[in-house]
Amino acid sequence: MERAGLDSAAGDEAARALARREQARAICEADPDATFENVWHALILLEEAPVDRLNRSLIRGRATAVQR
Amino acid sequence: MDAPLPFSDREIAFLDALVAEGVDFLVVGLAAAALQGAPAVTQDVDLWFRDLADPALRRALGRTGASYLPPTDSTPPLFAGAGTELFDIVVHMHGLDAFASEAGRAVRIRVGPVEVPVLPLDRIIASKRATGRPKDLSILPALEDTLRARRRTPGV
Numbered sequence: 001m002e003r004a005g006l007d008s009a010a011g012d013e014a015a016r017a018l019a020r021r022e023q024a025r026a027i028c029e030a031d032p033d034a035t036f037e038n039v040w041h042a043l044i045l046l047e048e049a050p051v052d053r054l055n056r057s058l059i060r061g062r063a064t065a066v067q068r
Numbered sequence: 069m070d071a072p073l074p075f076s077d078r079e080i081a082f083l084d085a086l087v088a089e090g091v092d093f094l095v096v097g098l099a100a101a102a103l104q105g106a107p108a109v110t111q112d113v114d115l116w117f118r119d120l121a122d123p124a125l126r127r128a129l130g131r132t133g134a135s136y137l138p139p140t141d142s143t144p145p146l147f148a149g150a151g152t153e154l155f156d157i158v159v160h161m162h163g164l165d166a167f168a169s170e171a172g173r174a175v176r177i178r179v180g181p182v183e184v185p186v187l188p189l190d191r192i193i194a195s196k197r198a199t200g201r202p203k204d205l206s207i208l209p210a211l212e213d214t215l216r217a218r219r220r221t222p223g224v
């Protein structure tokens with residue numbers, strides 16, 4: 001049963017990714033100036049809460065600063 | 069154990085104090101862009117204030133035990149103390165209208181329990197474009213693509 005639950009969750013995530021990919025593709029098709037990777041990542045972030053988006057940005061900013 | 073999040077209760081408490089005291093401010097810069105979904109990296113949260121001499125700002129700082137360090141010949145204005153380390157003070161935004169006009173266009177975004185006024189993504193883009201600095205121009209494609217994604221995503 002647990003295995004079935006995991007498969008179901010993975011299936012849901014895959015379905016969301018496919019829908020997101022199609023949305024990103026459509027946006028890029030409608031606007032040749034758009035870059036698929038940027039749109040794809042923006043769509044992922046738009047599924048998160050704003051404070052989580054901000055924390056992602058700050059964590060990566062700190063990591064970048066440490067690497068300099 | 070996970071590291072503590074950079075933007076957590078102390079930082080939210082400071083924003084809450086600003087809102088509760090009625091301080092006129094906007095979240096701007098790449099933190100504002102990140103709040104709106106941009107895949108942008110930043111080290112700080114820029115806050116644009118209408119008037120740094122506003123007594124409401126002093127009251128908000130007092131609520132959180134923080135303080136204001138005025139600018140000197142060689143240093144910008146700064147906040148010091150609990151929960152303010154991440155915040156940078158902005159007194160001028162390139163390529164934008166006066167604070168009141170931009171504040172009228174602000175979007176309100178919930179950050180934890182508090183709703184804060186945020187410069188809209190199209191105005192962030194206008195400001196980045198106006199500075200003309202390479203580091204600002206280099207992020208424009210990601211910001212513009214985020215705007216495209218937002219316009220095609222219902223409910224964001």
